[in-house]
Amino acid sequence: MDRVYNFSAGPSMLPMEVLEQAAKEMTNYNGSGMSVMEMSHRSPVYDAIIKETEADFRKLMNIPDNYKVLFLQGGASTQFAAVPLNLMKTGKADYVVSGQFSGKAYKEAKKYGDAKCIATSEDKTFSYIPEITPDMVREDADYVHVCYNNTIFGTKYPEVPNVGDKVLVADMSSCITSEPVDVTKFGVIYAGAQKNMAPAGLTVVIIREDLLGTAREDIPTMLDYKTMADNDSMYNTPPCYAIYVAGLVYKWALKNGGLVAMKERNEKKAALLYDFLDQSSLFKPTAEKKYRSLMNVCFVTGDAELDKKFCKEAAEAGFVNLKGHRSVGGMRASIYNAMPTEGVAALVEFMKKFEENNK
């Protein structure tokens, strides 16, 4: 088998031309005589890479000048602690629990202060996004935390939630760069890079500058946003190679029309699958229509044995990693930016045939 269609929820597909360029430059980057993996992070050649990566990311996401971009380690799971450790000044923060990861973020925040769950969709297995209105937010909460796209349950916020004048913090791990987003509506956006941007091991944080410098005194230095901002993400050695690959991915996205084009393509890809699911007699989508994710399409047959059979036969046909998250079962097709339309179309054809054969 040469290349498969990889529907993994993350780490996930990267654009083929990015992989090919990385392979080509592996032993000698741009005449430097070394791999990007071997470069001193303080060398001029690497400095140019990280600066260009940040510039391209800013262009792609249309990030205003009063926001810092940080390239960190530790995944979104580390941000679950970093957010309250940095931003809880009054000791209060409000959380929306719309899936497993937002639940983990909420639980972690409770270690550091009075974190309150102001809304949840747990009552219907997180198949929808609860509505948020400004009056639900506590007057003295330092911020409101949401998970913008729920990887496991295949839901996303249909629009930026209205939290009034409160600081909105969003985990965008599984939807960042999938469509344009108005950064100015957020205080902090963070994302593990391994779904839509780079290999695992890089975490990107976008933070409004006035939110820097309020961390607790006993915060681990490496989690302090101000330390990282003051040192341009180089307080210590950053995850250099993952940042380089992210840079290649940003260039690929820009070259292919930026986030407006990504959104258009992602909507087309998602529609192929959802339209089929909506009329299928075998497969059922699990997320409520209004809240459907463009990135993670979850569905079931209603029969665990049949789900298993489907995943097995799909893998044999070159459609891999379609098994749903171990906590929910069923199927999930993650169709991030790098998944070509042909991959989704081919999957739908395969599903049609499977439905035909399993009537």
Add this chain to the structure above:
Amino acid sequence: MDRVYNFSAGPSMLPMEVLEQAAKEMTNYNGSGMSVMEMSHRSPVYDAIIKETEADFRKLMNIPDNYKVLFLQGGASTQFAAVPLNLMKTGKADYVVSGQFSGKAYKEAKKYGDAKCIATSEDKTFSYIPEITPDMVREDADYVHVCYNNTIFGTKYPEVPNVGDKVLVADMSSCITSEPVDVTKFGVIYAGAQKNMAPAGLTVVIIREDLLGTAREDIPTMLDYKTMADNDSMYNTPPCYAIYVAGLVYKWALKNGGLVAMKERNEKKAALLYDFLDQSSLFKPTAEKKYRSLMNVCFVTGDAELDKKFCKEAAEAGFVNLKGHRSVGGMRASIYNAMPTEGVAALVEFMKKFEENNK
């Protein structure tokens, strides 16, 4: 210029055959139809990679069964906080400050309890390692922390320090896998991987099992050794690709005779440089003879302008990243496992010529 001799202190040279294999497998690992960068960390194909990497690392380092190996993120700098957050039970810990990084570790530990500096070599610009005896350690200290090889000052412990029955914690970022080490003499060994093992973004922790489970309640979950041990380093997505490259490097080291052979070769390489420096009329080594590092060879001419000229001309001749750390100046040749003997020999020849031309 094809390949240079890269004397960077880290990230640093990787074995050429490792880079070539990584490049070859970039778009299709072992018939899987995908890059290692694209693999779900919970897939059988990636599971085999991480398990084999751990097994090879255990073999290479001769790690006993009662020690866990953790593949983490955040660098040694994150461990500066993780160590006290996990291991300070009485609230007391003793630190030896033998350079910049051990100083940072000590400073970070003071955030979390009564950290005491029991010995330092600051009086002579960290050009030696202070002697440690068991009576210097506080009776109720939970552990003693050392930095085993000081990257910036080019010194290393000539033998494992004697801390009596206390738990010894060592930062081995810049010497791990450079020579055999008796793991049983340590409670915790940790190391950023970007010097001798892998690209930046991976941190390896070796911890004796009885030290797990004593973390403070408010520790960030991602820093809790027990959480990581219980989840086989997969509480969240690990830095998959860096782990894969580390695995290739471990296989390379095993194939080339393991750590006994690495030590022999490293001693030979270091001797080439130190022997030349000891008789040179222009260059002077800065570390005391007894404490010289095998990995980082620091030297000066005594004239900052001449140092600069040397670094410039060396770079033009293909010997790059010889500038000393910005905090100390002078020169530093980092000669990790992947630096071939020919590279060091060629550097010595170049230094001889430079000396001749600058009498």
